[in-house]
Amino acid sequence: xxxxxxxxxxxxxxxxxxxxxxxxxxxxxxxxxxxxxxxxxxxxxxxxxxxxxxxxxxxxxxxxxxxxxxxxxxxxxxxxxxxxxxxxxxxxxxxxxxxxxxxxxxxxxxxxxxxxxxxxxxxxxxxxxxxxxxxxxxxxxxxxxxx
Numbered sequence: 771x772x773x774x775x776x777x778x779x780x781x782x783x784x785x786x787x788x789x790x791x792x793x794x795x796x797x798x799x800x801x802x803x804x805x806x807x808x809x810x811x812x813x814x815x816x817x818x819x820x821x822x823x824x825x826x827x828x829x830x831x832x833x834x835x836x837x838x839x840x841x842x843x844x845x846x847x848x849x850x851x852x853x854x855x856x857x858x859x860x861x862x863x864x865x866x867x868x869x870x871x872x873x874x875x876x877x878x879x880x881x882x883x884x885x886x887x888x889x890x891x892x893x894x895x896x897x898x899x900x901x902x903x904x905x906x907x908x909x910x911x912x913x914x915x916x917x
Contacts, residue, residue: 774829777859781827784846785812793845815845826860834860875902 786806795811802808807815813823818841825831826842839860843853873895875883883891883904890906903911 772829777829777856778827780856780859781842781846784848784852785809788812788846793847812842812845816841818842831860873899873901 786804788807790802790807790811793807793811793815795807795815809824809827810820813820816823818826818838822831822838823842826834826839831838836857839857840853843856846852848856875893879893880902883893883902886904888906889904890910891902891904892900892907892911893902895901900911
């Protein structure tokens with residue numbers, strides 16, 4: 771089953787499990803054609819337009835931001851696991867809960883640093899964290915950051 775269909779089925783299932791009286795929606799005593807909340811009612815509770823929520827439920831909103839996805843999640847009263855599942859279905863990927871592998875300097879870079887001798891060297895990573903330096907680089911860097 772494709773991800774779009776799974777997203778729609780997930781949202782429809784959760785929407786059908788909420789009764790209007792559970793969330794304070796007036797029913798006016800009429801007979802309802804759908805179990806649970808209607809799309810319009812959920813969109814109103816979530817603070818999104820009915821057309822946008824319909825597109826989301828149909829899997830036609832591939833660029834929905836996490837904040838936008840959190841709005842129907844709150845309205846549907848999803849727990850943390852269900853909320854993560856909603857995000858995974860909407861983005862089509864599984865979120866990684868572990869941290870990326872820390873950057874390290876390879877042996878070739880260490881040899882280059884050693885070969886440069888008295889030339890100050892400071893190797894920075896993608897996030898500007900210091901991965902390696904030599905003694906002159908440390909002296910230069912330490913004297914600049916202390917002022």
